[in-house]
Amino acid sequence: MAGVLDSVNQRTQLVGQNRLELLLFSLGGRQLYGINVFKVKEVLQCPHLSEIPKRNPVVRGVAHIRGGTIPIMDMSQATGAGRLDNLENCFVIITEYNRSTQGFLVSSVERIVNMNWSSIHPPPKGAGKENYLTAVTEVDGRLVEIIDVEKILAEVSPRPQNVSAEVIRDVDSTKSVNKHVLIVDDSTIARKQIQKVIESMGVQTTVLKNGQEALGFLNDLLREGKDPYKELLMVISDIEMPEMDGYTFTAEVRANPKLNRLHVILHTSLSGVFNEAMVKKVGADDFLAKFHPDELAKRVRDRIQEAAGQNA
Structure with a gap:
């Protein structure tokens, strides 16, 4: 246990070729x-929690850690x-998601395992739309469920979802880009959040779940x-995804002469520990x-205006 707790911070710098490290825990x-592990800042024994008024029931309280006040969410309760x-x-797993720091209360922390994203799979189709899984894998013959933390955060602490009217107004004159x-x-x-933003601007979307699906979609276009490049305004891709991550997907796109002109944005909750050098590399x-x-x-x-200029 001591090795796990001592090494988490050092391991957050991992960026590999379609690889990741998972911190395993139980509820x-x-x-x-x-x-x-790339999302994890620290793991510690549960500190004293101070209750706050009118809190979401999932938030068990706040903890004062290293000069900051951090909300601590019950991961078990959050997932039903x-x-x-x-x-x-x-234990509390201190994480950074979407430019904010929060802690997740868990029963125990097991160990860290190094894996390939190809061994991480989407949840079973029969899991239902309301499940909190974003992926599943197997470690030493045991099923490991990877929780959709973004879904938890959206439910516990929802953020604005709508685009400002002035931004949409700026797009009106350039909607001729087909x-x-x-x-x-x-x-x-x-996926729903991103789709809502883009479609509110009058732009159509195609939505896929991981880099492997996206690469297959692009290759299907080529076969047809x-x-x-003429079909797509741009690609907006997450980094952490089962089967093929966003780094590998982008590298595959750039390596293909028939795809390498595509405009690719990596859009990820990996904010605080993000490796800028890796983006340039891929x-x-x-x-x-x-x-x-x-x-x-x-x-x-900006991409619409750029494309409109290219078509002028």
């Missing part, structure tokens, strides 16, 4: 869960199970005799941390 039962008891025996946007993200809530055009509707809309607006 009181035998089921194992995983979270990408019961509240965790015996807080003094629990292209659509390819959205690639494994999180159900993230279509030019993806050849992405831009990086944007989730989720700010106006910032995303401005990126789309």
